[in-house]
Amino acid sequence: MSSEKQMKVEAVTAPVDLGEGPHWSVKEEALYYVDIFNQNVHRYHPISGNHSRMHIEGGPVTLVVPHAKVSKTFIVTVGRDLAVVTWPDPSKDCVITSYKVLSSVDAQCPDNRFNDGKCDRKGRLWAGTMGATDVPDNPNPHLGSLFIMHNDAKVTKVVDKVSISNGLAWNVKNDTFYFVDTCEYKVESFDCEFLRGVLSNRKTVYDYKTSGLHPSFPDGMTVDTNGDLWVACFGEGKVHCIEPSSGKVKKDVDLPTNSITSVCWGGPQLDHLYVTTTKKGLSKEQLLAQPLAGAVFRVTGTGSRGYPATECNVSLPK
Template sequence: MSVRVEAVTPPVDLGEGPHWSTKEQALYYVDIFSQKVHRFHPVSGTQSTLHIEGGPVTFVVPHVDKLNTFVVSVGRNLALVTWPDPTKDATVTSISIIASVDLPHERNRFNDAKCDPLGRLWAGTMGDTDVPENPFPYLGSLYLMAENGKVTQVLDKVSISNGLAWSEDRRTFYYVDTCEYKLEAFTCDLEKGTLGERRTIYDYREGGLYPAFPDGLTIDCQGRLWVACFGAAKVHCINPKSGKIEDSVTLPTDHITSVTFGGRDLDELYVTTTTKRLTKEQLAAQPSAGAVFRVTGLKTKGRPNVDCNLNIK
């Protein structure tokens, strides 16, 4: 592929959770431990920041019809926040908590999250670690938040919950538990919000990518999965039908965290990265580490990110 890769934002510590707003034509993403939500508007080239006090912020999803309202994670809590004017910097000191999870594990936190095609939030948790060689394995879960705000556990014994996506026919759910070093698929009854048979699509150890590992992911209009590969400076395009890597994009920094399609035609791939776990020598050689990158020329398009349909009274 003839592609162009360019850094479009300043670096942050741990960029994650990219969500493209088709309404605003803007990219939202987080800097987890700095507890910040960032908004990048490509047309104007501007960026604004919302600081949220209270704990790590790992994802941000706009509400479908409540202006300037977002579902975010704050530690082990799902919460609603209002950003009065997303084009301007602000700080939130008061949040409205929807639900708290993993109560027996105080050091757990949420990680990746996405809304399914019905607008319901699926969000996973993890133990107190940031490495696949997890000293606190199987303490997390994957949760589903219904429109009425009720939260149910759909998968347990998760170590580091990551990338989520659904097939176009809504019968397959794609998922990454980073500590398994696998991209996996579940049969899915979306109406009931349940998962069934589990299978491996791509094993990163068997594919020779270890010690790099899968992180966030997105899906294109051809049903292929674009998966951030942490530690390999790449985003891999994996065909779930063949279980093979069909394409890849190389980034100018090693630690790739997540991806989403954006742009007016959804033909631009936005990639979040981090400075975490880079040595001083690596940071000097990779000055754009932590930036969001825009990849163009992929000759494919993504599907729109879905906003959250939580019923707010």
Template sequence: MVDIKKVAGPVQLGEGPHWDPAHQCLLYVDITAGHVHRCYPDTNKHQHLIVEGGSTGGSVSFVLPVESRPDLLVVGLGRSVAVVEWPLDAPDQLTVKPKCVLHGVDDHHPTNRFNDAKCDPSGRLWAGTMGDEGETPGVVDPEKGGLYRIGTDLTITKEVDKISLSNGLAWSSDKKTFYYIDSLTYSVDAFNYDDATGKLSNRRTVLDYKAAGLVPDVPDGMCIDKNGNLWVANFFGKKVICIDPSVGKVVRQVETPAPHVTSVCWGGKDYDTLYVTSARTGLSEEKLKKDTLSGGVFAITGLGVKGLPPVCFKVSPELLAKRMS
């Protein structure tokens, strides 16, 4: 039996959930507030990191741990990728400045910002940007962003251009397919993926939201389960959908308590809990009174399926220490 419960929140624009198996906690961000959260569902402990913004903006759009350094996190800070230090024994609320900025991008589009990010099977960091967003969620300056790959040697490469709103990322367990969402194409796409080099090729559509009758839902964050099926958060849609990419069809839908669902990840001791973030952004006061759990973080159990362990950023400690010095 499927069960949904709120485990944290509310926040204004929750995003980027990442399960930390070593410490059995959930990392996620509040983008517009510039905050990172660390939630321990088993104990209800909750820590809150305020990251001071830099010259490329103050939004914090993603958070990913650095492998072998549990006190270091990589975050999207405006148009920059930065490293912050957050010890596990830190106070429940802490304000920090970045230890260093690894890269800044999109200088020719200064109102852009980073959005979703994830690490591939080899530990490279993939992060995409989006155009300027106005007062209405999902309405952005089109085709101004890109999808970037940061290698374990910290070199950066733009892999996909003319992105409007970069979002969900996932890799197949055989390391041959990369799944990707540019939200404003209203589709979930696939690429051939070369794990040795990180190169992409042969972009094609897995699911067309308009053809599937899902619009006005907007595809947002995404993760993959052990069966190779994709779980996609539907902003505006109050649900998470499960897609079988081998046939390009929706095989399951799970309704959530929040209309603006933003992202998903697998977690828990056996990776059988689907964690879901949501947003209050764009909801009127009247709507918020009705949908009182908007902006919450939810745990969905009883789905009968398990996810895959997450991957951390596998940069060498020596190289990172040199950049932070």
């Protein structure tokens, strides 16, 4: 395991409480991400330096994906709802007091909420839920599930008994799906019947306990064009580049905070690794030692690049 000496890590935004769900818009050359419990969607435009915020009233906001066909329109999760919102001018701050619910899930677990999610190459949104806790030693495990919102806006369950649904990624052939349930302390893979969105044959790709990284745990995740996984390691202050075929860490990125939450590729050549972090749960002493906790970091010089993030292609209500 090695760190690349030519890598450069720089904070590009001010800290938020719980940064998550980064999505790079190729069309806008802008990074979207969320601050979950402050119910904010953030937009950072590196070229202009503009940083704007959309506040959504209603509950924790855990992911944001632009709509593929309707401009200034976004699919978000608010609590247990999959919803659509309009941001009149994404370069300016706004407050959203109402939104259209496309679907709600986990009615039997009213304290559940959505967590991580992203779109596959058909524009279907895969998003998972979790119980009412943020720690891996979940006192109420297996309350969540992983869902797909299909292009016709119908929602189906693909994995049940999930504790904290996190990182998602697909290989270039779309026949392997990678997934993180943080409470399992593993990066896992499934055989993916892509056209129908059916998963089978669950396997362990990388085990954080047997690899000696426990009590650190895996969080958000992305894939590069080599097929390697880049996984945010919460608690260790690193992003690990994991080779699925060997189950080994090829290299890692050191961040100036232990609280790493998620990653995505961005920039003009998709070779900038954007990393979200959090200051939630840190003591006063830890915050003094990690003043940039909660910022978004940009990592350059990794020697890798990613694929364009897919926008959501769900049918919208008229």
